[in-house]
Structure formats: structure tokens, C-alpha cells
Amino acid sequence: EAQVTQNPRYLITVTGKKLTVTCSQNMNHEYMSWYRQDPGLGLRQIYYSMNVEVTDKGDVPEGYKVSRKEKRNFPLILESPSPNQTSLYFCASSFNTGELFFGEGSRLTVL
Amino acid sequence: AQRVTQPEKLLSVFKGAPVELKCNYSYSGSPELFWYVQYSRQRLQLLLRHISRESIKGFTADLNKGETSFHLKKPFAQEEDSAMYYCALSGRFGGTSYGKLTFGQGTILTVHP
Numbered sequence: 001e002a003q004v005t006q007n008p009r010y011l012i013t014v015t016g017k018k019l020t021v022t023c024s025q026n027m028n029h030e031y032m033s034w035y036r037q038d039p040g041l042g043l044r045q046i047y048y049s050m051n052v053e054v055t056d057k058g059d060v061p062e063g064y065k066v067s068r069k070e071k072r073n074f075p076l077i078l079e080s081p082s083p084n085q086t087s088l089y090f091c092a093s094s095f096n097t098g099e100l101f102f103g104e105g106s107r108l109t110v111l
Numbered sequence: 112a113q114r115v116t117q118p119e120k121l122l123s124v125f126k127g128a129p130v131e132l133k134c135n136y137s138y139s140g141s142p143e144l145f146w147y148v149q150y151s152r153q154r155l156q157l158l159l160r161h162i163s164r165e166s167i168k169g170f171t172a173d174l175n176k177g178e179t180s181f182h183l184k185k186p187f188a189q190e191e192d193s194a195m196y197y198c199a200l201s202g203r204f205g206g207t208s209y210g211k212l213t214f215g216q217g218t219i220l221t222v223h224p
Contacts, residue, residue: 058211102154
């Protein structure tokens with residue numbers, strides 16, 4: 001089944017403890033991106049990647065890192081999480097920025 | 112900077128009534144515009160994009176460059192249309208901001224029986 005898979009789906013962590021949210025797609029998509037969803041603010045793009053080893057900042061990249069070493073994977077790294085990074089995170093992929101296929105979301109709480 | 116504004120956080124209509132979800136954008140070049148929908152307990156998914164000029168599930172949206180708007184319309188709302196709707200903007204393929212996708216704040220549509 002064609003899909004975008006994120007892990008973990010739910011995570012509670014503490015300030016400063018590094019964490020990685022993984023994202024994997026099996027559709028051979030070149031484009032992948034990360035978003036955070038917050039009440040009243042909608043979806044905001046964190047980072048995106050046009051292809052392997054090609055990444056660029058979205059609207060809210062501060063406090064996040066990404067890497068794209070393989071086409072199928074696009075992990076989101078929080079080196080030192082803070083409470084203001086508590087959010088619902090979505091990964092998405094596409095052949096272009098047209099029809100995005102989204103993961104189910106990862107709900108992160110930073111205490 | 113590119114920006115998308117959805118002025119209504121909540122919109123309620125009765126079944127069979129027309130519905131219009133507003134979307135205004137700010138972008139200096141030629142944008143690509145989309146509507147995405149998230150039904151309860153489902154993943155966010157593409158509803159329609161302006162470049163394809165399709166009608167999906169009875170919804171249409173016309174790009175008005177003069178008013179910088181891309182409002183979503185449906186003449187007769189159905190209960191199953193209840194969902195969160197997001198308007199989104201991207202730069203055109205080959206442009207400098209291609210890949211940077213900006214979403215609006217979202218509008219929750221509730222269709223009452």
C-alpha cells in the first residue's frame with residue numbers, strides 16, 4: 001500500500017532531550033516536507049527536500065534539523081527540544097508540490 | 112514573502128445550502144493554489160488544485176488574480192462535507208520558491224442536517 005509512515009505517533013519528552021521523528025515513503029517521491037500544526041496557526045512548513053541531499057528551510061525552521069540521505073526517508077531532528085515545540089507534526093511527500101501525500105501525524109509534547 | 116489567509120476559523124451551514132470558504136493570498140510571482148481537506152480521523156488530502164480546473168465532490172475554486180483570491184465553493188452542501196479545509200500556495204515549477212508550500216490557518220466547516 002502506498003503511504004507515508006511517521007514514527008513515533010505519540011511522544012512525551014523533556015526539555016533538552018534530543019529526539020528524532022522518522023518519516024518514510026514507499027512511492028518513490030522526490031519531494032518530501034515537514035509541517036507543524038498548531039491551533040489558530042494552521043499548518044506551517046518546517047523544512048522541505050526536493051531530492052536526495054537537497055533540503056531547504058520552510059517558514060519555521062528554527063530548532064529543527066533534517067537530512068535526506070535516501071530518497072525514501074526524511075527524518076526530523078530536534079537537537080534540544082523546548083516546550084514551544086509541542087505540536088502535531090506532519091510529514092508529506094509528492095512527485096512535485098502538487099498532490100501531497102501526508103502521514104498520520106506525530107503528536108509531540110515537550111515538558 | 113508568500114502568505115495565505117483564511118478569514119473564517121469556523122463556518123456552519125445547513126445541508127443543501129451553498130457554501131463558500133474564503134482564501135486570499137499574497138505572492139509576487141505566479142502561484143499555484145490548492146485546497147486540502149482533513150475529514151475526521153483521516154489524513155490530510157488534496158481536494159483540488161487551480162491548475163487542473165477540476166470539480167471534486169461538487170467543489171470548485173477559481174483563481175482570481177485581480178482580487179488575489181481562491182475561494183472554494185459548493186452549491187449544495189452535504190453533511191459529509193464537514194471537515195477542516197486548508198488553502199495552500201506554492202511557487203510555480205521552476206521558480207525560486209517552488210517547493211515552499213504555505214498553508215492558511217484552516218476553516219472548520221460544519222454542515223448541519
